[in-house]
Every structure is written in structure tokens, then in C-alpha cells.
Amino acid sequence: MFEWKQCYETGISFIDDHHKRLFELAYETTNNEKNNRDIFNELLDFIKFNFAIEEDYMSEVEYAEFKGHRDHHNIFIKRLCYLKAEEFDNEEDYEKLYWEKAFHFIYSWLHNHMVSEDSKYSNIEDTI
Numbered sequence: 001m002f003e004w005k006q007c008y009e010t011g012i013s014f015i016d017d018h019h020k021r022l023f024e025l026a027y028e029t030t031n032n033e034k035n036n037r038d039i040f041n042e043l044l045d046f047i048k049f050n051f052a053i054e055e056d057y058m059s060e061v062e063y064a065e066f067k068g069h070r071d072h073h074n075i076f077i078k079r080l081c082y083l084k085a086e087e088f089d090n091e092e093d094y095e096k097l098y099w100e101k102a103f104h105f106i107y108s109w110l111h112n113h114m115v116s117e118d119s120k121y122s123n124i125e126d127t128i
């Protein structure tokens with residue numbers, strides 16, 4: 001999980017660099033034995049920062065699907081908040097199940113989003 005793949009490349013170097021860093025951070029986070037909340041929150045902050053960078057870029061180049069793309073980002077953040085608010089039977093379950101669910105969700109969302117959405121603006125500069 002969380003290994004960088006060629007299919008994630010947008011061809012826009014500063015965005016690719018951020019995406020690579022995001023995967024490194026996620027990899028470090030999942031391989032941290034404690035999965036502690038500070039590291040997890042650092043990962044979430046970086047994801048939000050990456051979304052902001054992407055959105056600024058899309059706005060600057062007047063990308064036609066900008067609003068829809070931004071909605072995808074916002075829905076992801078909301079779903080993570082809902083996941084965080086889910087009830088677990090006890091603290092032990094929370095510690096085990098929450099992280100498992102959260103990382104699985106983050107990985108599958110990022111993978112799908114980068115392959116199907118981020119790839120769409122990869123050739124935007126060729127069309128403007």
C-alpha cells in the first residue's frame with residue numbers, strides 16, 4: 001500500500017513532487033507501529049495542503065472541470081470526518097479498526113482520484 005506508481009504522474013513537476021511526498025508520508029505513517037494521531041494528522045494536513053496547491057493551479061489555468069474536482073476533494077475530507085466520528089465498541093477496537101479503515105479508505109480514494117481525476121488535468125497546458 002502507498003507505493004508510488006507511474007500511473008499517478010500528471011507531468012506537472014511541482015504537483016508530482018507533492019504527490020510523491022504525500023505517498024512517502026502515507027507509507028511512513030502506515031509503517032509506524034503506533035499509528036499515532038500526531039503523525040496521522042500530519043498526513044491529513046499534507047493532503048489538504050496538496051489539494052490547495054492543485055486547486056490554485058486549476059484555478060490559475062482556468063481548468064474547465066475545476067469545480068467538480070474541488071468537490072471531489074471536499075467530499076473526501078467530509079468522509080474522513082464521518083469515519084472519525086464513527087462509534088466503536090471500545091478503545092481497543094477504535095485503535096485497531098479505525099486506523100485500518102482510515103488507511104484503506106485513504107489509499108483507495110487517492111489511487112482512484114489520481115488515476116481518474118488528477119490525470120485529466122495532466123495535458124491541460126497543451127489545450128490552452
Ligand SMILES: [Fe+2]
Pocket residue numbers: 054069073113117118
Ligand atoms: Fe486532485
